[in-house]
Amino acid sequence: MSKRHSQKYKIDRRMGENIWGRPKSPVNKREYGPGQHGQRRRGKLSDFGVQLRAKQKLKGYYGNIAEKQFRKIYDEAVRLKGDTSERLIGLLESRLDTLVYRAKFVPTVFAARQFVNHGHVMVNGRKVNIPSYRCKVGDVIEVRQRSKDMIMVLEAVGLPERDVPDYIDTDHTKMTATYNRIPGLGDVPYPVQMEPNLVIEYYSR
Missing domain, CATH: 1.10.1050.10 (Ribosomal protein S4/S9, N-terminal domain)
Incomplete structure (x- = not known):
């Protein structure tokens, strides 16, 4: 593992x-919890x-x-x-790695951080490899052309366990996502x- x-x-x-x-x-x-004491009653x-x-x-x-x-x-x-x-x-929610995860370009937030780190993502046409990069409303996040056919990306798009929230517009045919608005707690x-x-x-x- x-x-x-x-x-x-x-x-x-x-x-x-x-x-x-x-x-x-x-x-x-x-x-x-994990470990040998994990089954003890929680106080x-x-x-x-x-x-x-x-x-x-x-x-x-x-x-x-x-x-x-x-x-x-x-x-x-x-x-x-x-x-x-x-x-x-x-x-x-405005972090780049979070938006990559929300757009269903990757299966987990941990994968999103690695995906951004390895240079697979562009923001407004420019490569950004900083997971904590602060996106602004209106920014367009895109998977780079050479990365769009990665198995991980294709599998993530089809995951049934979560949907893309309405504060992000996503086009999975082009592998792009637009950050529409800053969400509140009830939107996430x-x-x-x-x-x-x-x-x-x-x-x-």
Whole structure:
């Protein structure tokens, strides 16, 4: 099993939830944590524990973003006008790797990061290989011509387990996607409940 897959499944097991809605998630069979003590009864979490768990789940969902980078996104959300938790989700959804995943060009967020890193993606006609690149409304994301026939890409397009959200217009014949608007929490098709308000509480302690 690759590091990417083992990390993905470990996050699911640690959270006790199938956070990406994947049919092969081990949580579908075993709803307890990994390791020899995973089956012990879970004690009631403190307020801090609940907030930490919400932060770990949200951070893990987006490919287990590094803590320093995730904190920067939070800091930027605080500076923006409006509801901080909604702005946090909007910033996370504006990442290039997230949009590549949402457009169903790849099967997982981890694959999206690698796909962008390896130079398979263009934004407005220019190659971008930075997964955290912040896309703007109106940007057109496209799979490079030489990458459009990759087996991973063709399989991802046909995945029945998720749909492209309505804030992205996707043309799978051309392998392009247009970022139409910044979504709020209610617009994002999370398979499990995300609680960005608790993430805000965690960082604002």
